[in-house]
Amino acid sequence: MEQDVIxxxxxxxxGRPREFCVDQALAEALHVFWAKGYDGASMTDLTEAMxxxxxxxxxxxxxxxxxxxxxxDLYEQEKLEYGRAALEQPTARKVAEYYLRGAIDVHGxxxxxxxxxxxxxxxxxxxxxxxxxxDVVRRRASSxxxxxxxxxxxxxxxxIPAHVDAExxxxxxxxxxxxxxxxxxxxxxxxxxxxxxxxxxxLWPSP
Amino acid sequence: MEQDVIxxxxxxxxGRPREFCVDQALAEALHVFWAKGYDGASMTDLTEAMxxxxxxxxxxxxxxxxxxxxxxDLYEQEKLEYGRAALEQPTARKVAEYYLRGAIDVHGxxxxxxxxxxxxxxxxxxxxxxxxxxDVVRRRASSxxxxxxxxxxxxxxxxIPAHVDAExxxxxxxxxxxxxxxxxxxxxxxxxxxxxxxxxxxLWPSP
DNA sequence: CCTATTATATACCGACCGTTATGGAACAGG
DNA sequence: CCTGTTCCATAACGGTCGGTATATAATAGG
Numbered sequence: 001m002e003q004d005v006i007x008x009x010x011x012x013x014x015g016r017p018r019e020f021c022v023d024q025a026l027a028e029a030l031h032v033f034w035a036k037g038y039d040g041a042s043m044t045d046l047t048e049a050m051x052x053x054x055x056x057x058x059x060x061x062x063x064x065x066x067x068x069x070x071x072x073d074l075y076e077q078e079k080l081e082y083g084r085a086a087l088e089q090p091t092a093r094k095v096a097e098y099y100l101r102g103a104i105d106v107h108g109x110x111x112x113x114x115x116x117x118x119x120x121x122x123x124x125x126x127x128x129x130x131x132x133x134x135d136v137v138r139r140r141a142s143s144x145x146x147x148x149x150x151x152x153x154x155x156x157x158x159x160i161p162a163h164v165d166a167e168x169x170x171x172x173x174x175x176x177x178x179x180x181x182x183x184x185x186x187x188x189x190x191x192x193x194x195x196x197x198x199x200x201x202x203l204w205p206s207p
Numbered sequence: 208m209e210q211d212v213i214x215x216x217x218x219x220x221x222g223r224p225r226e227f228c229v230d231q232a233l234a235e236a237l238h239v240f241w242a243k244g245y246d247g248a249s250m251t252d253l254t255e256a257m258x259x260x261x262x263x264x265x266x267x268x269x270x271x272x273x274x275x276x277x278x279x280d281l282y283e284q285e286k287l288e289y290g291r292a293a294l295e296q297p298t299a300r301k302v303a304e305y306y307l308r309g310a311i312d313v314h315g316x317x318x319x320x321x322x323x324x325x326x327x328x329x330x331x332x333x334x335x336x337x338x339x340x341x342d343v344v345r346r347r348a349s350s351x352x353x354x355x356x357x358x359x360x361x362x363x364x365x366x367i368p369a370h371v372d373a374e375x376x377x378x379x380x381x382x383x384x385x386x387x388x389x390x391x392x393x394x395x396x397x398x399x400x401x402x403x404x405x406x407x408x409x410l411w412p413s414p
Numbered sequence: 415c416c417t418a419t420t421a422t423a424t425a426c427c428g429a430c431c432g433t434t435a436t437g438g439a440a441c442a443g444g
Numbered sequence: 445c446c447t448g449t450t451c452c453a454t455a456a457c458g459g460t461c462g463g464t465a466t467a468t469a470a471t472a473g474g
Contacts, residue, residue, distance in 0.1 A: 015450020179382020
């Protein structure tokens with residue numbers, strides 16, 4: 001009691017040390033979930049990709065669902081970070097364009113799986129995956145709210161015409177984003193997606 | 208050989224007559240696939256909804272995949288028929304609006320499951336479902352081609368400005384459609400979807 | 415009535431699912 | 445060395461998956 005354990009920062013590991021890197025394993029799991037969705041990714045798929053056995057996975061991450069939520073955290077943090085940068089663009093037009101081109105980079109790239117992990121997982125509705133779906137929908141709603149606020153500000157700044165409905169415009173932009181990820185997942189080429197964005201930008205309201 | 212069997216129109220059924228209506232059973236199966244996707248719909252889900260046993264299902268439809276393709280045929284025929292009507296609208300703007308409002312009616316209604324059956328099934332990617340995905344993608348591409356041709360014609364008729372890319376515009380419209388079905392599946396209200404469409408129409412190019 | 419044919423009902427198949435019990439291996443402190 | 449703790453590896457658990465073998469019921473034609 002009086003030994004004054006000052007929360008040893010990297011606390012002394014007592015037992016046998018684990019033989020894999022948790023972060024790297026999580027990154028591999030993310031890749032599998034992204035490519036196959038929550039239901040489509042089996043424990044065997046996951047453990048093989050992560051290079052660990054099932055008991056190790058359960059000890060380190062809890063269970064499949066907990067692993068998914070952690071993977072989704074990583075996904076948002078690494079891959080959807082461009083959304084925060086987009087909000088800081090100087091004009092509403094640039095916000096939109098940043099969003100759309102960012103979506104092409106992330107969801108239409110060649111290194112990662114095609115399509116959007118959130119979208120894929122929010123549509124696969126096995127009964128047990130309801131909480132997964134709810135999680136994705138909740139995250140989407142909160143980021144959408146930020147976008148509405150950004151467009152409200154843009155209207156106040158005369159950045160987009162006053163008659164435009166900020167909430168409607170956000171829904172439109174989100175629909176375009178979702179369409180991009182759907183088409184990317186269906187095999188659309190980089191050029192086709194850029195054509196989509198180019199045309200979208202010609203439609204965007206001018207101040 | 209000489210009995211001159213003139214292809215008895217409703218040929219004489221020889222054995223025990225089936226006790227269910229194939230069309231009605233297929234309609235029930237469509238409902239299940241629509242709500243749960245290909246992978247999410249189990250044979251038990253299907254047989255219970257259809258009111259028949261598994262051997263009857265296999266005798267009448269082949270297997271799960273064949274049943275799905277027939278359900279998808281029915282879906283396109285009944286629910287996506289508005290797409291053909293849309294193409295016949297007099298102006299490109301009305302074509303687009305017909306498409307978008309039709310999508311709200313079909314995918315945001317209260318009688319049928321929310322969301323688009325094709326989209327749901329094209330994203331659930333179990334290994335065996337690759338042919339499902341390919342089928343959906345193929346059907347989508349062919350309907351998209353018709354839309355491009357319609358917009359080419361609209362350009363020729365001065366219906367949309369000459370500088371607009373018909374193919375890009377088609378991709379944009381399709382992205383909006385896909386976004387509508389995604390948001391409908393995620394629980395968006397009818398009013399929110401209409402707001403999305405209203406705003407989309409304010410962005411649509413004027414001749 | 416008998417046979418052939420087709421549909422139904424039950425029970426079952428092997429494979430895979432997510433999850434866990436079991437036993438041994440690798441470390442720290444005594 | 446011994447004990448306690450933590451991790452790895454194997455194998456197994458009950459359950460569900462899509463698909464079927466088997467036996468029985470219902471019709472048509474002879």
